[in-house]
Each structure stands twice: as C-alpha cells, then as structure tokens.
Amino acid sequence: MRIIVTKDYEDMSKKAAAIIAAQVAEKPDCVLGLATGSTPIGTYKNLVEWYENGSLDFSQVRTVNLDEYRGLPRDNDQSYYYFMHDNLFNHVNIDEANTNVPDGTNPDADAECARYEALIASYGGQDLQLLGLGHNGHIGFNEPAQEFDKTTHCVDLQESTIEANKRFFASADDVPKQAYTMGIGTIMKAKKILVVANGEGKADIVAKAFFGPVTPEVPASILQFHPNVTIVVDEAAASKLPR
Numbered sequence: 110m111r112i113i114v115t116k117d118y119e120d121m122s123k124k125a126a127a128i129i130a131a132q133v134a135e136k137p138d139c140v141l142g143l144a145t146g147s148t149p150i151g152t153y154k155n156l157v158e159w160y161e162n163g164s165l166d167f168s169q170v171r172t173v174n175l176d177e178y179r180g181l182p183r184d185n186d187q188s189y190y191y192f193m194h195d196n197l198f199n200h201v202n203i204d205e206a207n208t209n210v211p212d213g214t215n216p217d218a219d220a221e222c223a224r225y226e227a228l229i230a231s232y233g234g235q236d237l238q239l240l241g242l243g244h245n246g247h248i249g250f251n252e253p254a255q256e257f258d259k260t261t262h263c264v265d266l267q268e269s270t271i272e273a274n275k276r277f278f279a280s281a282d283d284v285p286k287q288a289y290t291m292g293i294g295t296i297m298k299a300k301k302i303l304v305v306a307n308g309e310g311k312a313d314i315v316a317k318a319f320f321g322p323v324t325p326e327v328p329a330s331i332l333q334f335h336p337n338v339t340i341v342v343d344e345a346a347a348s349k350l351p352r
C-alpha cells in the first residue's frame with residue numbers, strides 16, 4: 110500500500126490523473142475501472158485537459174464503471190451513465206462501444222449483474238480500478254455488511270448513503286433505494302487499485318479503512334490485502350493517519 114499525501118484537492122486530482130495517464134500510456138488498450146462521486150471529478154478534468162493538449166489517447170481504452178442506481182434512466186442527470194458522459198466520455202476520443210456502466214434500467218437484477226460480471230471477465234479484468242470512498246467505508250456501492258460480496262450484485266443502499274447522496278436529488282425520497290454494483294471480489298481482481306479521498310470529512314474513514322481491522326463492516330478495509338494499491342489523499346483526509 111502506497112499512500113501519497115497531497116497539498117489539496119487540485120493536487121490530489123493531478124496526481125491521480127497522472128497515475129491513470131501512465132496506465133494508458135503503458136497499455137493503450139487497457140481496461141480502466143472507473144468511479145463516480147464528487148471526489149474523482151477533478152481527476153477526470155485533468156484527463157480531459159491532457160487529451161485536449163494531445164498528451165493522452167483514449168481511442169483503444171476500454172472502461173467498466175463500478176456501479177449504477179437501479180431504475181434511473183440513462184438520461185437522468187443523476188445516473189452514473191450520465192455522470193461519466195458528462196465528466197469524461199463526451200470530452201475525449203473514447204469509443205462509446207468500449208464504455209460500460211451497469212444498466213440500471215434492466216429490471217432483471219440477476220440477469221444484469223451476471224451480464225456485467227461476465228463482461229468484465231471477458232475483458233480480462235481491470236488493469237487499473239479507480240475508487241472513491243463512502244463515509245461508511247463503502248467502495249462502489251458495497252455497503253457495510255456481515256460478509257464481503259464477491260461479484261456484481263444488487264444492493265439496498267443504507268440510510269446514511271441515501272442521506273449523503275440526497276444533495277444531488279430534489280429530496281431524499283428521490284434517491285433510488287437500490288443499485289447494481291461490482292462486488293468486492295470484482296474489485297479485488299483488478300491488477301492495480303487507485304483510491305482517491307479528500308477533505309476533513311473523509312479523515313476518519315481513511316484512517317479506519319487503511320489502518321483499522323479488515324472487516325466487511327468497513328468494505329474498503331479489504332484493500333489492505335490487495336498487492337498493488339495506491340491511495341492519493343489530500344492533507345485534510347490524511348489528518349488522522351498514524352504518523
């Protein structure tokens with residue numbers, strides 16, 4: 110586990126983008142596992158800039174996103190499909206056919222999750238998986254639980270997650286109650302993992318996830334067992350790490 114502490118959000122975003130850019134340069138047809146949430150927005154901004162100035166080529170890159178709300182149509186501006194197009198895909202030369210987000214509109218949860226898991230396997234898994242961190246330690250939408258979920262599955266979102274995400278919706282009632290998400294096993298199979306976190310609000314969970322006991326009650330803690338994890342956090346999010 111490598112921890113990179115940056116001055117602020119901008120610096121975190123630049124360093125995280127540089128790690129992703131290095132992956133694309135090293136393997137132009139790499140499989141990137143991508144994340145949503147407010148944390149990676151700056152990372153995607155840097156990637157778009159580097160594409161625009163000719164330093165990055167996405168023409169062969171394939172992507173698999175972590176998760177999607179169940180039931181939200183793709184054109185809903187809170188769907189993760191919409192988010193990815195808005196923040197990255199529409200601004201770089203990626204082939205739409207090479208981008209993948211679970212289909213939240215497929216009412217058959219088992220079929221959709223099995224299709225998505227098989228798709229990731231057919232790609233040979235993620236070369237690099239980008240992850241944000243929920244306040245309760247969730248990664249993707251793998252909520253604290255009694256055990257680690259292995260493969261892509263349908264989850265009931267926790268009250269605290271609905272509360273945290275309601276800022277993007279008209280009200281908490283409008284936040285979908287379920288999501289399709291890669292499992293912990295799907296995430297752990299990635300060859301490299303890159304975690305981003307910023308702000309004081311994430312300081313407790315960053316310390317707990319990476320220095321506390323490994324337990325499904327803190328889903329991100331499993332990353333302590335992954336052989337190639339880089340954590341890029343700003344000073345505020347790093348403030349409770351052991352010195």
Ligand code: GLP
Binds near residue numbers: 270
């Ligand atoms: C959501 C996403 C996660 C994300 C988390 C943190 O619930 N499903 O993938 O990491 O929120 O979001 P933020 O980056 O906005 O703090």
